[in-house]
Amino acid sequence: MKTRRVLTDRQSAVPALAEAFREHGFEGASLAVLSKATGLGKGSLYNFFPGGKEEMMAAVLDNIDTWFVDAIFQPLEDGPDPQAAIIAMFADVTAYFRSGRRVCIVGCLGLNTAGQAFSSKLAGYFARWISALAHCLEKGGIPQGLALALAEEAVSGIQGAIVLARALDEAASFQRIVARLQATLLAALAASPEAGTAPDTVTKDAT
Amino acid sequence: MKTRRVLTDRQSAVPALAEAFREHGFEGASLAVLSKATGLGKGSLYNFFPGGKEEMMAAVLDNIDTWFVDAIFQPLEDGPDPQAAIIAMFADVTAYFRSGRRVCIVGCLGLNTAGQAFSSKLAGYFARWISALAHCLEKGGIPQGLALALAEEAVSGIQGAIVLARALDEAASFQRIVARLQATLLAALAASPEAGTAPDTVTKDAT
DNA sequence: ACATCATTTGACCGAATGGTACAAACGGAA
DNA sequence: TTCCGTTTGTACCATTCGGTCAAATGATGT
Numbered sequence: 001m002k003t004r005r006v007l008t009d010r011q012s013a014v015p016a017l018a019e020a021f022r023e024h025g026f027e028g029a030s031l032a033v034l035s036k037a038t039g040l041g042k043g044s045l046y047n048f049f050p051g052g053k054e055e056m057m058a059a060v061l062d063n064i065d066t067w068f069v070d071a072i073f074q075p076l077e078d079g080p081d082p083q084a085a086i087i088a089m090f091a092d093v094t095a096y097f098r099s100g101r102r103v104c105i106v107g108c109l110g111l112n113t114a115g116q117a118f119s120s121k122l123a124g125y126f127a128r129w130i131s132a133l134a135h136c137l138e139k140g141g142i143p144q145g146l147a148l149a150l151a152e153e154a155v156s157g158i159q160g161a162i163v164l165a166r167a168l169d170e171a172a173s174f175q176r177i178v179a180r181l182q183a184t185l186l187a188a189l190a191a192s193p194e195a196g197t198a199p200d201t202v203t204k205d206a207t
Numbered sequence: 208m209k210t211r212r213v214l215t216d217r218q219s220a221v222p223a224l225a226e227a228f229r230e231h232g233f234e235g236a237s238l239a240v241l242s243k244a245t246g247l248g249k250g251s252l253y254n255f256f257p258g259g260k261e262e263m264m265a266a267v268l269d270n271i272d273t274w275f276v277d278a279i280f281q282p283l284e285d286g287p288d289p290q291a292a293i294i295a296m297f298a299d300v301t302a303y304f305r306s307g308r309r310v311c312i313v314g315c316l317g318l319n320t321a322g323q324a325f326s327s328k329l330a331g332y333f334a335r336w337i338s339a340l341a342h343c344l345e346k347g348g349i350p351q352g353l354a355l356a357l358a359e360e361a362v363s364g365i366q367g368a369i370v371l372a373r374a375l376d377e378a379a380s381f382q383r384i385v386a387r388l389q390a391t392l393l394a395a396l397a398a399s400p401e402a403g404t405a406p407d408t409v410t411k412d413a414t
Numbered sequence: 415a416c417a418t419c420a421t422t423t424g425a426c427c428g429a430a431t432g433g434t435a436c437a438a439a440c441g442g443a444a
Numbered sequence: 445t446t447c448c449g450t451t452t453g454t455a456c457c458a459t460t461c462g463g464t465c466a467a468a469t470g471a472t473g474t
Contacts, residue, residue: 025319027234110374112232160367167317167329
């Protein structure tokens with residue numbers, strides 16, 4: 001068979017790149033840092049990512065995006081039980097961001113000019129997250145307008161919790177804030193007209 | 208008279224430095240950028256800030272801190288009417304951050320390793336903001352624990368709104384989220400055991 | 415007018431940047 | 445073994461980095 005190992009090796013470097021970008025930001029992550037983080041020489045990095053740092057970051061963003069789609073967005077969109085999906089989302093997100101010790105690369109990129117090259121990806125990431133969460137809330141019987149507002153508030157709130165927890169160096173802040181966000185969503189679900197969330201009827205159709 | 212204009216000129220450069228750091232981040236704001244932003248040669252910058260970029264950023268942070276103390280924290284702590292103080296805070300913050308188009312330097316610095324040198328300032332900024340807001344809510348009759356949680360949620364929420372609005376490039380998101388945060392605080396105030404909205408000095412009423 | 419002196423400047427420095435070139439090293443296929 | 449394409453390390457490039465400095469500038473006091 002043809003050697004397709006090119007892509008797999010490239011993919012295997014992405015997590016290390018992500019961690020380096022997370023820690024130092026796009027501008028702060030020099031090629032020396034990236035080389036050390038991945039254990040690859042500059043030549044290898046440019047072999048895998050001919051586009052340089054931009055292509056590396058693009059690969060990292062794609063990797064993050066597929067992770068979120070699989071772990072967060074799809075369960076929100078397709079999960080049979082809205083309440084369980086939301087609880088799982090907060091648990092996964094808390095673990096992913098290590099209670100705010102770990103930074104959200106997507107959010108960070110949007111904050112300075114370095115990330116302008118990726119603006120459409122950033123917007124897509126957040127738009128899909130909000131949309132998936134809102135859709136999940138709607139499935140739980142919450143009217144569309146409120147569902148969208150709650151989803152926006154929750155996603156934004158998670159980002160804020162990361163910023164605050166990092167600045168205060170207090171993971172407890174993150175956990176408190178996220179717990180409040182989760183409680184708000186679950187309360188809204190419980191207060192919705194069709195709070196029953198019968199799994200049988202929901203799986204059938206949820207227009 | 209002796210020309211002690213040194214300090215005043217130094218101060219006059221700070222806003223331009225702040226804008227440059229805001230736009231490019233700490234690592235991304237090269238001396239060339241800072242020189243162009245301030246209209247000062249590199250030599251002049253090093254005359255005012257012998258410590259280099261770090262001292263420039265420290266001056267910017269101090270400048271921001273005093274602005275927030277005067278415009279936000281003090282009114283929250285000392286204002287006679289909690290409700291009015293909170294409304295004023297959200298109005299001032301929305302104007303300051305230009306509905307999320309403008310980034311919070313303090314929050315940004317905490318997100319990558321470049322800001323570790325300023326960690327105590329960052330923590331102090333957020334701690335005081337939360338404390339001032341919580342104190343204001345307590346004055347409005349909200350019990351301490353809830354007041355602290357609400358304050359933490361609001362400050363964190365503002366940061367999240369900035370991140371989201373920047374990534375989506377939608378100032379409307381910022382305004383919606385901040386409006387919800389304000390409504391939450393005001394509702395909590397209204398629902399508090401009021402006792403006249405303030406036991407002692409309630410003579411003034413808000414317009 | 416002159417002398418004094420703080421302030422400003424842009425050329426300059428060594429180090430580090432992102433990126434390129436390329437020869438050696440590697441690893442399957444024959 | 446030989447072969448040939450892929451990976452890899454490293455030397456190198458032009459540029460830019462943060463930072464320094466002697467010289468130019470301009471205001472001040474007499």
